[in-house]
Amino acid sequence: MKKIIISCLLVTAFCNAQNISNGTITYIVSQKKDHVEQLKEKAKTSESAQRVLDLYEMAEDVTAILHFTAQEAIYKAQESLKNEADKTIVNFTYPMAGGRTIYYNNTIENINASDVSGEYIRVIQEKQEWQLVNETKQIGKYTCFKAIQTNSNRSKVKPIAWYTLDIPLPFGPKGFNGLPGLILEIEEKVYVFKATKIELNSTDFEPIEQPTKGKKITYAEWRERTKNFFTK
Template identity: 30%
Template sequence: MKNFSFALLALLCSTVASFAQDFQGMAVYESKTSTADFKARMDGNKEMTPEMKKMMEERMKKMFEKTFILNFDKTSSIYKEEEKLEAPGQSAGRFRMMGSMMGGGGTYYKNVKEKTYTVDKEFMSKEFLVVDSLPKLNWKLSGETKKIGDYTCYKATAIKPVSASDFRNARLKKEEEAKKGEESKEKKTNFMAEFDMPKEIEITAWYTPEIPINQGPEGYWGLPGLILEVNDGKTVIMCSKLVMNSKEKVEIKPSKKGKVVSQKEYDEIVVKKMEEMREQFQTQGGNRGGIRMGH
């Protein structure tokens, strides 16, 4: 392990020296989240026709399979979902909201020098600007390597706390579990009662010292090289394209739109409003009346 550390340090020193002050790069990432739990629940629902199931699977694919662009320099980056045309309709807003809860939407800005991040989120027609400190992950480095494209990558693992507003790691409870206590008041009003949400997850990342940038997709950072792949057991984010020192420079700065909140405050807002929505649907017999966001 000591020899691996010395070799990695030597590689970093030689590579860093070749990077100019105005260095900038761009990486394309493909994100895929497993939908096995949702598909299993649909298959067990006898009321759903094959046509309904096919339509839901197509919509889930749009929510769970996304393409992102990461533009980065030496100290900061912006990570944004690739824009796609949405079909018009009343359900567009709801699917945009769910897409945000599945890791999409907004511009994720990271400044690794100041150890802060800023991300703009739209939730139920209200704009928020989440501003907080970057979570420090206790990465464990490994000498294990693999090739991603033309780059040699090294493996690293860490335990990461899960945000309550990120539903990618939520597991739908089994139908028999969900029915338990169905008549209780808590069951009727507690939106989260439908899901098992882990408090923390194990992350496996692959980074390349050949690009000595302390950056990666989403909120991932803290490794001695650009992170090209992340796997949390349910979502895989994989780099599919890298462009270094393009002549076209991108302005890397945080968004300014939305009500400024911390990550904890935003999580609490999302969970509370989803619980209110669940309660309203049940008391009105499924009537999809709007819920107004408070100020």
């Protein structure tokens, strides 16, 4: 019976894919409330923790956009008007939402394009590996399934994705990809990406432009270049 149910889901997903020509998803990127609460506890006895807390409390939610077709997708965080008007304000959420990096995916490559120390480069990301979990939740009208990224090196807390087979395309926010359905929510250690608006099959959808500016390098080459800026 379980095999029959899975087969039915896959057939339904395939049929759904045939009916989707393009889409745009708006995500809201925000801090986890429990992270701020933990900082508040540390700040009671630590001045450095209080300074970090002050920065997090000044941070604001960030809007980010994912445009996709059946073959490719592109994601970019939107800069807030407040930060554009006052460059002295540091919004901690913005760089974690993706900052000025352009995240591009197609059926062959997953590329992050950005300015690194004055040089614009395109980094080919490594393939993401996922553990599919038998757990679901509802996001809007979509039933979503849980997956955990097992090869993430960002932190000890592995990213959790919630994807839907109703839109069976392997894309998501901030370059997350490779699942059997579109990712509507990502939970990282400190931040959450939540889809708040989904538009499908728009008649005025503009073609996606793949980033071509700058040198293309592998993820290993990028790690070597930036090894003095972070630790594994």
